[in-house]
Amino acid sequence: MPIPAPNLTPPFNILRLSHVEFGVTDLAASRKFYVDTLGLQVTDEDDETIYLRAMEERGHHCLVLKKQDTPGIDYLSYKVWQEEELDKAHDWFKAEGHSVEWVERPYQGRTLRTHDHLGAPMEFYFKMDRLEPIHQKYALYNGVKPLRIDHFNCFAPNVDEAVEFYTRLGFRVTEYTEDEETGRLWASWMHRKGGVHDIAFTNGTGPRLHHTAFWVPTPLNIIDLLDLMSTTGYVANIERGPGRHGISNAFFLYILDPDGHRIEIYCSDYQTVDPDLEPIKWDLKDPQRQTLWGAPAPRSWFENGSTFTGVETRESDLAASPIIAP
Amino acid sequence: MPIPAPNLTPPFNILRLSHVEFGVTDLAASRKFYVDTLGLQVTDEDDETIYLRAMEERGHHCLVLKKQDTPGIDYLSYKVWQEEELDKAHDWFKAEGHSVEWVERPYQGRTLRTHDHLGAPMEFYFKMDRLEPIHQKYALYNGVKPLRIDHFNCFAPNVDEAVEFYTRLGFRVTEYTEDEETGRLWASWMHRKGGVHDIAFTNGTGPRLHHTAFWVPTPLNIIDLLDLMSTTGYVANIERGPGRHGISNAFFLYILDPDGHRIEIYCSDYQTVDPDLEPIKWDLKDPQRQTLWGAPAPRSWFENGSTFTGVETRESDLAASPIIAP
Amino acid sequence: MPIPAPNLTPPFNILRLSHVEFGVTDLAASRKFYVDTLGLQVTDEDDETIYLRAMEERGHHCLVLKKQDTPGIDYLSYKVWQEEELDKAHDWFKAEGHSVEWVERPYQGRTLRTHDHLGAPMEFYFKMDRLEPIHQKYALYNGVKPLRIDHFNCFAPNVDEAVEFYTRLGFRVTEYTEDEETGRLWASWMHRKGGVHDIAFTNGTGPRLHHTAFWVPTPLNIIDLLDLMSTTGYVANIERGPGRHGISNAFFLYILDPDGHRIEIYCSDYQTVDPDLEPIKWDLKDPQRQTLWGAPAPRSWFENGSTFTGVETRESDLAASPIIAP
Amino acid sequence: MPIPAPNLTPPFNILRLSHVEFGVTDLAASRKFYVDTLGLQVTDEDDETIYLRAMEERGHHCLVLKKQDTPGIDYLSYKVWQEEELDKAHDWFKAEGHSVEWVERPYQGRTLRTHDHLGAPMEFYFKMDRLEPIHQKYALYNGVKPLRIDHFNCFAPNVDEAVEFYTRLGFRVTEYTEDEETGRLWASWMHRKGGVHDIAFTNGTGPRLHHTAFWVPTPLNIIDLLDLMSTTGYVANIERGPGRHGISNAFFLYILDPDGHRIEIYCSDYQTVDPDLEPIKWDLKDPQRQTLWGAPAPRSWFENGSTFTGVETRESDLAASPIIAP
Ligand SMILES: [Ca+2]
Ligand SMILES: [Fe+2]
């Protein structure tokens, strides 16, 4: 089995994925997509930046839209358990030879910026401004009724290496795809917060962000979003779905924002808090791996992703190919 | 506009589509599909025949499965308003030069057998054995929780002719697809009972039965069926969907039975009882016509259908092509 | 059995219930309720009147709100099959000794005003302005996503008489409640358009309008409305539900508008187009009659109703009592 | 504020609630309720005991039914992070003066039996037999489609004391009800696993188990269960709901098993992994506290509960009264 044992005593305690900053080229177009269509709530905005949160979140934001000339991902951010974890993280990354830096982020306390084994920017913080609950202000619910950010999915040129690195950070594998021929990993799902994943890795040119997922109440909200998008000018932004994933068993839809950043709408995976949860193995050639109902993903889904601003990518060293829609 | 005015004074009063008899080659396999998987209820069965009804129906059956050497469709059956309509129908078809015959059908009163303008067998009856209601016996609900038969869809080599013939019978067009170039009909949806259709016609080699549709409570029942079929050996029987139709606005799924007879699972179209309801026109090249969300149907969906036992087919004389999945 | 045989050859052809005019005392408050909360669409409005339609309707309106000093119901309106039915209706009501009058109604063709056996104002028309379809303009869907008006329910001091009168008009009974002791009807559901009812009668001081019902896509839309109403100042307007009716098997919620007019949100009853559909009998003391799940309706539900403007009421002559919540 | 600060460094690491053993008087009747109606899966059974798991669980059981002369609750069981936590727990409880005992439990590793501050039996284990995943065996889904055990709710004669004790164990308060007059707690919801609660406390004669909750996919599954129970002889076992809780925002239904043990069917609360999540305060007199939609709970809900076998109860010392249905 190509999956390392879970690391139950990581060097510092990452609580969960927290938020991501997207570089976008047209702030008004992005606002129309994320606020008017998806239904995320604006918590602050000016000419350069829009801060957004989902309906059950009390932290100030889960998504930051930054006006830029070129689309890109500025960083993936994680919340740690308590302030002292930040110092442990600082020392660990430094000892590993990764650049570390204390940065200022609005609405956040002390924040550490570093990067993963591929150079993808990671940020860690312990405290963010807390806002009043809005999960029972039902007049504000709109679009797909997004409840919370759920996970990141990244392209990695070598998924075995990614899993090894993130295992050291304490992420635990819940499901994975193996290439039968080489015995190597083709994809892997890893969590901290007790769901199927906080982050997943997919074989491909990387590091790149494949998608960011938001949790919604039920599959019917995803159907509502499809109806809305397809009758408000966004039919070409629907890339894949709806469907049930084989992996994770979740109900999904993939859509593209105006800059091509991919968003997954996601619900109904399962609880994974047990440290002795056995990872579920899938074969790359299993047609029900991607979609339980058998529909293959389109080529774009395997090829397109968002680069991290200023970070070089390299091609995958694993040639194995999944099932792709004709 | 290529649609004839509705005929509000038809020669006899057809109430609704009622049932269909499928020739199937393996009665046990068909039973597993229709009863154990879809959830239709057996109302009678022997070694040759299985009678089925859906959950809210009180007539004895909406689907008859007949053991045969070759799969095929034996007839489409319609219920008329009262007994005297049968005689009017008899005389009208006879005057039109169609063969007419009084046939015996179990569980039915007097039954007229004739055929439409293409030779597809049509049967008419006014009385069928009535069974106890089971719509509140929730322990019997199973599979996709089918509530009632909703419509037939047939391939026709000339849809303009089909619409003209069925308009004479009092079927009223609710939506239609026009080929922009020739101005001819490519498809049409026609009703008697106050929904989007009792029968539809699709351009293609015909007459053949394209599919038979069953109404279910909500889209979530369709998702349940997909989960069930894809984990009980029926993943290859899922042909198209789920999705929202542009035409009819209904939520749909197309599946194939063990003999390749196509079944649609369908819900949430709209009420059409007004005689002055304006038909909605769609262009053949509109990508949202088939699926509001933009996904094209696969080639099989345009090509495969079930022949009527003993009835010759002819190719369509309209070459126009819809959008087909690559 | 206390139910008369269905009248399959009525004196004129009523197609379906069409709309109702509510006298309301505060047009702005009513607009907030019907438009901002329920999600009906304004098709015209001025200082005196608001016209509303539901999402799948193409007729100009299903609800008219009229500014008045006192709340009341101005009329219940029905659409007939074709213009000539109006004249047949005129003659029939006149021959029955009911007052008849041709009245002007905006957006409608020729309109007959008369009243039923109790003096409740009925109006009949054959033609109303047709509007563009909006059922696929999903950006307009709001609140409970009302699709169409479904039925009226009226208090009648003698339900046997009401059923007899409406049977003569061609309404057919689908379900009914009998008082075991007297053998008399306590309530009855009657249809024209092929659902469980266009109009129902409930024993009580009448004629009064008990409620007007709107059809919505699924029970989840009703849950959404409950969440919305209970967090936007309407918690006291929730009277009964949600629940599944024993009678009709529909999923329901009863709410009160700012003037106390009762609205039912309703979905998932069954098709009733067969003229030989056997009415379903319920006993008044069956606790699952009102709510399949056993919860009794509150006293207000049995006592409160909206009077028809200018029409005298009389008390019921049937003393039998249903199960009422303590 | 009557809520103590969360204890982020508890003496040992409790992962989550795990399972409960119910003493039941008629094993066949209980099986019919839990297996045939709710849809839990039998993982082992004999004449004395039935072991059950929910659909997404891989541990051997979440509910044990034990044939007994008198109904009662034998213990509430919790899973700890790793084996060494058991020893820490043993030492902590012993130092607190609680009885401690290593007990044998089938399908479990080393198990510690002790009790809480009121004498309610608690058991802790770290390892249970792991079973094959069945969450994608959709043919097994049945009844309400229970996915996992979610929480316990207990009557406590002094909720302030209960919160203090469980806070020392590391349970964190997410929501609570305060009696305005006395400033004392009337109820409190506390979690370990990242949802609204693993255990809650309600003011009343205790210790008693108020209910055990199971998580289901969507509110529609709860409606399905209501339809099923009300037509299979269980209408009197429906105690309260369906509704949306004010507290937790979850959708709920309360039902009673054949011995009167109360089960909650529950879904759609929110994620609570942040250690700085601010508890939400509710006033005891807020009518939307129990049910967001305003419906009060019946008296039985406040009074009835299951005693722990062999454990004395005492009456509450807080006289404050919630809103109770008439
Ligand atoms: Ca009709
Ligand atoms: Fe994902």
Ligand SMILES: [Fe+2]
């Ligand atoms: Fe169809």
Ligand SMILES: [Fe+2]
């Ligand atoms: Fe009603």
Ligand SMILES: [Fe+2]
């Ligand atoms: Fe609970």
